[in-house]
Amino acid sequence: xxxAVRAQKAFIAVVSFTLLVAMIFPYxxxxxxxxxxxxxxxxxxxxxxxxxxxxxxxxDVWTVVPLSHYITNSVLLASGSTLLAxxxxxxxxxxxxxxxxxxxxxxxxxVIATQIFSxxxxxxxxxxxxxxxxxxxxxxxxxLINGAFFQAFAIWILSGYFASIPYSLEEAAWIxxxxxxxxxxxxxxxxxxxxxxxxxxxxxxQSWNEFVVALTLIFTETKKPLTVxxxxxxxxYDVDWEYVFATSLIATIPVVVLFLVIEKYLVSGLTSxxxxx
Amino acid sequence: xxxxxxRASTKxxxxxxxKKGLDGRTLYPLLWILPSVALMVAIVVVPIVxxxxxxxxxxxxxxxREGFNGVENYVSLFQDxxxxxxxxxxxxxxxxxxxxxxxxxxxxxxxxxxxxVGRRLVRAALIVPWAVSLLITAVIWKWIFDFRYGTLNLxxxxxxxxxxxxxxxxxxxxxxxxxxxxxxxxxxxxxSFVLLAGLQAISAELYEAARVDGANRWKRFVxxxxxxxxxxxxxxxxxxxxxxxxxxxxxxxxxRGEPLNKTDIIFTYLYxxxxxxxxxxxxxxxxxxxxxxxxxxxxxxxxxxxxxxN
Numbered sequence: 001x002x003x004a005v006r007a008q009k010a011f012i013a014v015v016s017f018t019l020l021v022a023m024i025f026p027y028x029x030x031x032x033x034x035x036x037x038x039x040x041x042x043x044x045x046x047x048x049x050x051x052x053x054x055x056x057x058x059x060d061v062w063t064v065v066p067l068s069h070y071i072t073n074s075v076l077l078a079s080g081s082t083l084l085a086x087x088x089x090x091x092x093x094x095x096x097x098x099x100x101x102x103x104x105x106x107x108x109x110x111v112i113a114t115q116i117f118s119x120x121x122x123x124x125x126x127x128x129x130x131x132x133x134x135x136x137x138x139x140x141x142x143x144l145i146n147g148a149f150f151q152a153f154a155i156w157i158l159s160g161y162f163a164s165i166p167y168s169l170e171e172a173a174w175i176x177x178x179x180x181x182x183x184x185x186x187x188x189x190x191x192x193x194x195x196x197x198x199x200x201x202x203x204x205x206q207s208w209n210e211f212v213v214a215l216t217l218i219f220t221e222t223k224k225p226l227t228v229x230x231x232x233x234x235x236x237y238d239v240d241w242e243y244v245f246a247t248s249l250i251a252t253i254p255v256v257v258l259f260l261v262i263e264k265y266l267v268s269g270l271t272s273x274x275x276x277x
Numbered sequence: 278x279x280x281x282x283x284r285a286s287t288k289x290x291x292x293x294x295x296k297k298g299l300d301g302r303t304l305y306p307l308l309w310i311l312p313s314v315a316l317m318v319a320i321v322v323v324p325i326v327x328x329x330x331x332x333x334x335x336x337x338x339x340x341x342r343e344g345f346n347g348v349e350n351y352v353s354l355f356q357d358x359x360x361x362x363x364x365x366x367x368x369x370x371x372x373x374x375x376x377x378x379x380x381x382x383x384x385x386x387x388x389x390x391x392x393x394v395g396r397r398l399v400r401a402a403l404i405v406p407w408a409v410s411l412l413i414t415a416v417i418w419k420w421i422f423d424f425r426y427g428t429l430n431l432x433x434x435x436x437x438x439x440x441x442x443x444x445x446x447x448x449x450x451x452x453x454x455x456x457x458x459x460x461x462x463x464x465x466x467x468x469s470f471v472l473l474a475g476l477q478a479i480s481a482e483l484y485e486a487a488r489v490d491g492a493n494r495w496k497r498f499v500x501x502x503x504x505x506x507x508x509x510x511x512x513x514x515x516x517x518x519x520x521x522x523x524x525x526x527x528x529x530x531x532x533r534g535e536p537l538n539k540t541d542i543i544f545t546y547l548y549x550x551x552x553x554x555x556x557x558x559x560x561x562x563x564x565x566x567x568x569x570x571x572x573x574x575x576x577x578x579x580x581x582x583x584x585x586x587n
Contacts, residue, residue: 020398023403045434092310114321127340129327155313205408211411227410255410259408
């Protein structure tokens with residue numbers, strides 16, 4: 001019996017260690033490669049570790065590509081998309097959680113349907129629409145599209161949070177002279193703060209990571225966000241892998257940190273949250 | 278003060294009346310969903326309508342419509358010898374990634390459901406591929422699979438498993454499975470966490486009772502875990518299928534569907550048609566077809582679930 005327990009512990013240790021290594025492995029390679037010199041990267045036979053640790057890559061990359069533009073664009077478009085998604089999602093999620101109205105069910109289905117169609121299914125239509133709006137090569141187009149597609153997730157998570165807040169708290173606020181909107185602002189939103197933070201971070205990350213729409217609609221080098229910027233290394237004859245990965249790492253670290261913050265809320269929100277019909 | 282109180286109370290009665298829809302203002306809630314609906318109509322509904330129209334139209338190089346041309350776009354799509362291959366690839370791509378991901382994730386979720394030293398570290402590590410941009414992860418794997426300088430060939434050679442470097446991404450026989458592996462790699466975190474949440478919701482008493490009845494580990498898994506987990510599994514399968522079907526950056530970064538479209542999935546094919554060959558009409562036809570596939574899949578899912586519940 002004791003042996004069986006010990007064997008099981010050993011098994012768990014081996015499997016979990018393997019899993020840990022497997023999940024981190026590519027990102028470790030990214031880090032190591034970003035610190036190699038170009039000669040080491042293109043040496044035969046290749047080496048696993050850098051021969052010389054070239055931290056200078058992280059300084060040089062700023063002049064090799066318009067990295068500060070990429071970062072600014074990513075920050076702008078991700079913030080804009082998040083803001084737009086929230087402005088639309090907060091009242092909608094509140095209405096779904098608290099009110100009965102004609103067309104509620106249809107609206108709910110529409111929200112779910114937006115989650116099914118990622119922008120790439122509609123890419124041709126979106127392209128033509130933005131052409132018509134005169135929003136080609138503009139970050140505004142990306143804000144609109146990300147906002148529209150990611151609001152579905154925001155509505156989903158937030159209405160679950162709103163519904164879990166006791167209605168009596170709001171009613172008490174109305175008696176004290178609060179308007180409905182005032183009660184939402186003073187009572188509901190502060191109580192739903194974990195949900196709000198989760199939503200903000202998740203939508204921000206999704207917009208930050210978005211690739212296809214930006215690839216299709218943005219042409220000018222200085223208007224590109226990070227994802228498309230990284231990809232533009234690949235048009236060239238030989239790829240500057242050290243810069244690709246230095247840029248990737250810079251793009252990745254904030255996102256991973258933010259994600260770790262919301263992980264707990266995100267998973268419970270995705271599975272248990274949601275809207276009652 | 279008294280005035281304030283009475284105002285507040287009239288406000289309150291008016292509002293509760295409104296809530297019951299007695300004052301004819303049942304449309305009031307629609308104001309709350311208005312911004313969301315407006316955005317949805319502008320960015321989701323309008324492009325869908327436009328797609329259908331465009332798919333029956335002649336489209337110029339600039340992207341502007343030049344009148345209807347019947348089903349010509351669909352005809353030229355089905356005459357493209359590449360298209361059947363693309364559809365088959367998409368099917369293999371989706372089924373292989375979702376199937377293998379679900380099986381592996383069941384194991385990972387069970388593992389994370391146990392208490393062991395370093396569990397938080399493993400959890401954190403498992404988050405990383407979910408958080409990182411799909412494109413960046415795909416680019417890293419492209420480098421790892423590189424023929425001359427890639428880490429995979431280096432490791433396999435050191436271990437004595439291969440003698441000569443394998444050009445993984447040059448032929449479909451190795452590049453497509455390689456991309457499927459990457460697809461599984463990035464799908465594992467989300468699926469595992471969803472299944473873990475499902476596992477944690479199963480009451481411990483059930484296991485306790487089964488243990489008293491002398492059920493072994495495997496029997497407990499088959500007779501308690503799997504049935505209890507069924508709703509969660511369904512959600513995981515559906516969401517995964519949708520994500521995987523929609524995934525574009527992996528193929529785009531690793532092979533671009535080459536050589537000769539042999540590793541294309543439907544969306545890389547669509548992208549090339551629309552934005553490299555500038556055949557927006559035909560690309561719209563591809564979009565309409567994938568749109569209908571997704572609708573059919575989701576509808577059958579909804580039907581399946583509601584039928585089970587009844």
